[in-house]
Amino acid sequence: MNINRFCSLKALTLATLLEVACLAPAISAAGETKSALTYNNGAFEPATLTVAANEPVKLTVTNTSDAAIEFESFELNRERVVLPGKTIVVLLPKLEPGEYHFFDDFHRDRSQGTITVR
Amino acid sequence: MNVVSKALAVAGAMVILAQMIRPERTNPKVTKALDAPADVSAILHRGCFDCHSNETVWPWYSEFAPVSWLVARDVAHGRRHLNFSTWDRYEGDPGTVAEKLDKIRMFVNAEKMPLWFYLPMHSSARLTPADREAIARWATTEIDRIQRASGVTMQEPSK
Numbered sequence: 001m002n003i004n005r006f007c008s009l010k011a012l013t014l015a016t017l018l019e020v021a022c023l024a025p026a027i028s029a030a031g032e033t034k035s036a037l038t039y040n041n042g043a044f045e046p047a048t049l050t051v052a053a054n055e056p057v058k059l060t061v062t063n064t065s066d067a068a069i070e071f072e073s074f075e076l077n078r079e080r081v082v083l084p085g086k087t088i089v090v091l092l093p094k095l096e097p098g099e100y101h102f103f104d105d106f107h108r109d110r111s112q113g114t115i116t117v118r
Numbered sequence: 119m120n121v122v123s124k125a126l127a128v129a130g131a132m133v134i135l136a137q138m139i140r141p142e143r144t145n146p147k148v149t150k151a152l153d154a155p156a157d158v159s160a161i162l163h164r165g166c167f168d169c170h171s172n173e174t175v176w177p178w179y180s181e182f183a184p185v186s187w188l189v190a191r192d193v194a195h196g197r198r199h200l201n202f203s204t205w206d207r208y209e210g211d212p213g214t215v216a217e218k219l220d221k222i223r224m225f226v227n228a229e230k231m232p233l234w235f236y237l238p239m240h241s242s243a244r245l246t247p248a249d250r251e252a253i254a255r256w257a258t259t260e261i262d263r264i265q266r267a268s269g270v271t272m273q274e275p276s277k
Contacts, residue, residue, distance in 0.1 A: 074198045077207040079217045081272075091211040 036060040037113070039082070039104065044113040053117050057069050057092035069111070073102035086091070128277035136183035141190035143180060146172045152207035158256040162202065165232050165243045172203035177239065192233075212268035216261045220272060225277030226250050 035056045038045045039062065051057050061071050063082040070081045071090065082088050095117040104111035148171075154162065168174050169192055180189040200218055201207075208214045225231040227250060232243045245253075265271060 077204070078211055078214050079221075080211075080213050081217065088213060090213065093210045 020031065031055055033057045034060070035115075036062070037071075038062045038064055039071075039111070040064040042107060042110050044102075044104070044111060047113040048116060049113070050116045051095070053097045054094045056094055058091055059090040059115075060087055061090060062087040068106065070105035071102060072105040073100060073115075074098045076102065078102075079105070128266060133183070138227070139183060139187070141187055143176050143186070143190055143193075145173075145174055146203075148172050148203040150204065150209075152202040152205045154256060158252055161245065161249045161253060165245050168240070168243070169193050169232075170200045170202055171221070172197070172201065179239075192236075212264050213270045216264045216270060216272055219257040219261050220262075223254045223261075226253045 033051045035049050035051055035057055037049065037059065042065070045070070049059075061082055063069050063084055063086055068081060068083050068086050070079065071083050071088070076092060076095075078090055078092070080088050080090055095115075097118050098116075100115045102113050102115065102118065125219055152159070152162070163173075174193055177189070180186050184267065200221070205215075208218055222231075226245065229245075229250070232240070232245070
């Protein structure tokens with residue numbers, strides 16, 4: 001093995017470990033990804049979530065604004081009202097890699113986000 | 119050829135050309151049909167299924183543009199919001215199932231569904247007060263059952 005190949009393999013391994021480390025806190029022992037969204041000031045935070053593919057997801061959505069919102073995603077087939085100051089849990093099945101858009105149906109023009117599955 | 123004749127000729131040509139743009143009019147596979155009592159199921163089939171299922175009966179006039187574009191758009195929109203033929207896709211999240219049922223109850227009770235412009239060509243879709251009551255009763259029973267079974271609480275129950 002030449003030095004260049006060794007270095008690139010090492011870099012790849014490091015990158016993989018870093019990626020796993022980033023996802024690891026969100027994965028429970030039961031093989032279920034836990035993730036969270038907060039809605040405030042007309043926007044979801046974070047606007048982009050990354051979750052692991054082929055793992056069920058337990059998504060917590062907290063509405064800290066003073067108006068009701070409706071978390072909705074056509075691609076995920078989910079639709080849930082969240083009253084001000086409340087938190088709900090949205091259960092998602094194992095997802096294929098890809099991008100899944102979600103929005104607040106009550107303020108669709110300005111409140112959107114994406115769940116990236118990889 | 120006077121102006122009216124020219125305008126008619128142009129309009130006719132546009133209508134003929136419009137026929138070349140054919141929207142997709144498909145009925146994808148039913149993955150899991152909604153499980154409802156026979157009477158409620160019959161009402162939903164009659165009043166809702168053309169736009170909210172994969173069992174659309176495409177009317178003859180949906181063959182011709184520009185009506186075909188509008189019908190295809192309405193069906194796509196209806197299926198996106200609620201599809202009785204892919205009920206399994208909601209079932210992984212009891213809260214979503216309850217929410218869908220609540221919306222059905224709300225829109226039917228408020229006589230917002232079926233849409234007014236759908237009814238002149240589909241008189242059988244017209245819902246009687248008894249039909250609306252049957253749907254509301256069934257939806258309420260189902261929501262209660264889901265809430266008891268899953269512990270999910272509706273955030274904003276509609277009347």
